[in-house]
Amino acid sequence: MNSIVKFYTILVALMIIEMSDGEPDCKIPCYCKPKQKTAACASRHLHYIPKLPSYVEQVKFVGNNFTHLSRSFFKNITSNNKIILMNLTDNLVLNISVDAFADFQYLKTLEISKEEKLTIFSLKKAFRSFNTSMINNLIFSGNEWEHLPPDMFKELKLSRIRSLSMTSNSLKDLNGGIYSYLTELKTLNLAHNEIKNINLSGLIVLEELVLIDNDIHNIPTWCNSTGDSFVPQLKVLRLESNSITEMNSSSFKCLRNLQQLRVDYNNFRSLKNNTFSELVKLDRLHLSHITRLQVIQETAFNVPSLKSLYFQYNGFHFDKGNKFNAKTIFSYCPNLTTLDMSSNFLPSMKKSQLLKLMLIPLKKLEKLTLPDTKIRGLPIGLFPKMKFLKTLNLQGNSINGWKDSERIFGNKSSLKTLNLQANNIRLVNKTTFPPSILSSLKSLDLSSNQFSCTCDQIWFREWIRENFESKSKKNNLTLISYPEKYACMFPSNLRGVLLKNYNPTPETCKEKNYFTAIAVSITLVVVLLIAVPLLLYRCQTNVRNYIYWWRLYKKRKSGYMRLDSEDYEYHAFVVYCEQDRKWVHDVLVKKLENEEDMRICIHHREFDIGAPITGNIGKYMSKCRKIVVVMSNDFAESEWCQWEVDLVQERRRKQGRGVSLLIMLHTIDSNHMTDSLKTLLDSTPHLQYSNGVGEKLFWTALVEGLRKPFGHPPVAIL
Template sequence: MGRLHIAVECMVLFVIYETLSKIYTCGPDNQCECSTDNHGFVMDCDGKIVSRLSDICSAIRNTSIKSTAILKAGRNNFRNVNATELVGCESLYTLELNFNQISEFGKDSFKNFSNLEILDLSRNNIQIFKPEWSAAFLPETLSTLILDGFTVDNSSIPSYPNLSHLRKLQTLKLDGLSDNFDIGKHTNRLKELSLSGLSFYSHCSIPHISNSTFRQLLSIVKLNISSCSLRSISAGAFEQLYHLEVLDLSFNRKLGFRSFENLSYGLQFTNIRSVNISYLHTTFGIGTRLFKQDICYLWNTSVEEIAISGNRIMYFETNTVILLPESLTTIDMSENEITFGPFLLQTSCMTNLRIFLGGLQHLAHHPYRYFADDTEEEPTCNNDRMPSRCPFMHETFLNQLAANKSQCNYLQSAGKKTLRSSDFPKYLQFVDLHEGNFIYNLLIDYDIKPNANFVKVLDLSNNIFNIFIGQFGPFPNIEVFNISRCYIMQLGQNTLNYPSLQILRLDKNYLGDQLADSLRSNVFATLISLKALNLSANGITILHTSTFVSLTNLTHLDLSYNNIGILDIMTSSLISLLKIDLHVNSLHTITSDIRTSLEMNAIRRNSTFGLDLQNNSLDYSCENQDFLNWLNEHKSNMNAFEMYVFRLSDGRIMDVTWFQNDISYLAGNCRSYTLLIVLCCIGISSALVTVVGGVIYRHRWKLRYLLFMSRKRFFGYRRLPDYTLKESYIFDAFISYAEDNFRFILDEVIPKLEAENVSLCVHQRDFQAGKAISENIIEAIQSSRKTIVILSEAYLDSKWCMYEFNMARMENLYSREDQGCLLIVMLEKVPHNKMPLEMLRWIQENSYIEYTNEPEGNTMFWDKMVTAKKFNVFALQD
């Protein structure tokens, strides 16, 4: 019972939580939205144009929910605020009043606020930088205060507000408008400070950071002074900020790298982890270089992340990379103008680097940024530096520092280095080189060292590699490879030799022709771990059936934005495939093999399959009704099914609503009388074929004989004028025999008959080469006075022998019926049950000669043969 009681309580709490988690209308006139989060209930009145703040607080006070934690009331044009306006909101944890027209708060406005920790008053009209303005109305409970985006009076020197009484304040965001940052005593608990002018409504103008600018911020952890028109930094500016971990100096385009040596000097004494020095150089200035003295002290810091993007850096002084700290794990070098130099051969000096961002090299910036960057004055050339006193630039120190780093080489000169290999930091995992303006035909193998590298993600997208047939790697741990939009027309058979790869993006290339070629389409054979393959927008019209046969772990296949009309791929091995994206193609149907595979895979993996067929012309026809019924049955598995269209046989295009209304009638409409008519036609045709076939079979030899005679008559052949004249025949006899009896013909028949001046036609000797066998047989029969059949069991098994017998029989019946031109010689005893009907009938109705090996009988046999030739008669059988 105890467990049941607990279960019921949990269910009740779950139902209450689900009910309270839903967004519902609330507040004055139900203009706001309420929900819940981790801190409690949230009332969102942001931009609802509520006329008075007091109406919102009254609604909070009168609601059944007594502990609203967060109130969002920005963008409502509230003006002056006093204690009366806030009655009912005293329990708030967070109050957002940003983007209003508030110019003044009453002294006791937050007197009864005992829980308020986060207050956002940004973008109002409060004159916080005037000396007469007092922040005393702010509650002492605040831990986060946002005051940026206020109107600045340029007629007087601005001063920061005195926030001494906010002893719990840890996060502060306000405009930076003075070199001397002073917000009063007791602010040494401040952890995070933002003076950034980067947002469109914030302001910051701090030309110089001196050693005393941030003297109060001894506990600061995160400091953001981005976009503050900064021009210089003193060497000791950050020396006392021992707890500093995150520093953002980005978008100070007038700073350049002139003060970076001073910056790196001060960071030695901090707990720095992340430095953002992006966009310190003007977007439209000349290219710049990074020298050893710029980062001379950086090796002695604990920096883990450096962002140095958007600085038009073209080159690093040789051996500068050695001075990067071993703690460095992430570097963002994107949006520069890097050119090849010896420094690229020292990338392995960043021994613990995990993430390298180097995309968008040589990016063309839009001209509007020239004005946004405030570049009316030409910055001092980065080469005009003061002489450095840094002791770590000496070659001896650099050489020793390089020696202490694994795989790091100190370069005295560029030296001889093969360009068919490159050193990567061993632990590098993420490499982004997208849109780097790399224009190469990768025809050769390119070796990455060490071979046992840790690279997992490699992005080479938006470059130009027309031909990519070399091997690039090895990358034994790679999981994601992006070479989309690289204009690739040809991939090597072994280029994608990455057995560990799981995601491959090849979209927006030109691989359509290759993937249709049976000899070149097997480029995915080694990708045994691949799970997602994107081949969209490749100009594919047809895929070779075995293109994906090796991808047994493939779950997602994207073939969208091609021109595929028929998708006929082998799916028996694709046992993991669940999602196929085929939208924007020319498909009319999906084969039953693919449909069955998707269903079976979903059952096998206890999951659901998905198919996207948007923007195809699916055939709505009787021939396609199996697919259409399947589509209707699994419409929940179709992505954006409501967008599908169907093409009728008359060319009309129908939408999904029409499809769903008509699909139930399709089977009936298609059935009609078609099946009955077809069955009747089949029956009649079968009977007719049987009758005609029987007649043809009965007279088959006569028909074949008449057909041949007709061909001779009408296509240039003429009969001999007088069959009774001896000179009209070329041979006395045509010998018809089986190949198994050739020795008898060669040893007996030919010698003994030709010795008596009997001319014989033997097919192995007298048939004309190059002429059809059937034609040679007919001419031999018609050119011979007699046709002698040497009958044996082997004779009956030969189709050509039977052809010779039947043609001779037809000649005897229809052309020389009074001459008896067919003679059968019984070479061996042949059972009557083995003879065809025509042969048996002829034997029974006509005479034949029986061959024997007995001396007397053999002599008589040959006499009969000779006599038959001379007197044109045949002796009766013995």
């Protein structure tokens, strides 16, 4: 008995030692994970560095109260730990001493973020204390830096830093010379700044450049005066969410090693011939969320090296032949293996062979993604030509079925994943899919279709029962989301019943079909023979009246027009001041355009360059269905904004107060309130923007207001 107790005592002791590595765990406000070798400390009351277990190699100090960082300040972790990663975020740091990092001999990654009061020059001097043979990754985000000293990284010229991230600051320029001291820099991330001007000199070894969400209007210059590349090693370029309006065949010269390019969320109206042809090694191209795109020229995708193309959420009309050339659009990139065209307008059922003409050159395609593209029918002879096709996604379209499945799908043993979720498929029978497809598939998604629970569905029910409900499963196929998303839609008395619970048998269906067919046929004939003549006789006066009313309606329509024509180019024109530009561009416009599929007019993006501003305002305001006024104290002080308010009032007098929507971004003080603003606010309710609980209500009210009709305006004679 004593030996058993002794054994369990030793076992428990060993477990405790293993869990704590022989040391006490972190004390509040710190939290440690021994297996991950990490520690995190967060408390505004913490004004010193606590001692941490010796196993800690990665430490995060977030939301503390560290005023001055020095060598002695870090003594508790430099004397007992081998720190390789340190994160200092939002710690109210004011300055850093020159020797602050002298004892971090193993430090590889340092992050100093959201330290808005930090003196940048003290940080620059503190670089002297880095162990330059170890440090290779720096992150400085959200510090509200607008400009960097020219010699910012001079003290790191002997370092091996490969990655530098300075996202979410307020940097205005990219001056490559500042980073030229970092002779091994491979990745430079400057996303979410306000960069407009770019000089790439000094970045000769750079491989990845991230400029997402800046203020870039033109593609940067990649070639120097001698025709050589500023960035000859660049492989990844990200320019999403800028204000670029044009690309052409010279836009990407001198980038012959570029492999990945992303230009999503920009304002191109057309993709021109040979835009990407200089990118001889381009492997992956992202052109998504470009909602203003109207034309694709014949050789726009002249990129033989291209393997992946993501052309999503552009709302481009491939169903209109004058917008592109179906025969040539993909003929110059025959090596594509992945194509995603989600949320565009592909040819309808009557033009399904146009889809075949577009995609037939892509014989090496392995993954084809076409959700939400308004497809109604599948083209004959397209998929059999794609010998390597593994994944086909047709989710969220209007496909209701097809005939001759052998010619639609062919003998495709390569196809492993087929997604037909949320279409209009009612019936699945023995001929819906070729046997070769069902035997080779690993994943099939038919969920959320409009299944008809009649005896015609009996084959599908038996196939499901045999393959997914019986204990002896015959293949490795997975029927996605079965059974919860496979429900009856027809007939009405079975609507909502899971297909799993609909269990017809051949015997009951045979008997039911025999009598039902006879009864329905006889009833239909009798009704037609009796009801139609009777209705015509009894309702002849009403018929004549209806014909008279229809003629009158047509005449009135040809001689009158409504004053509230919906033929506008934009859903809304936004009136705002320069101080509120960031909220308008980054929050309001992105929300309405990306999530609500609206077209918004803002002067920063739409106005004609060189034209008088008064003419621009009048021209573009007339193209917009409604006007959104974003108000604040800065707005009230702007003379231009007050002039635009007068234009809003004039528009309201013509079309009613429903033409304008008022947003109070920041409450206007009484001493800033003008007579015109007061009149506008007294006559029209306004929306108050707020974060948190009321934000969802704000967006709901705004979207409904933009979509709400003006009402019933008067009728004017032509």
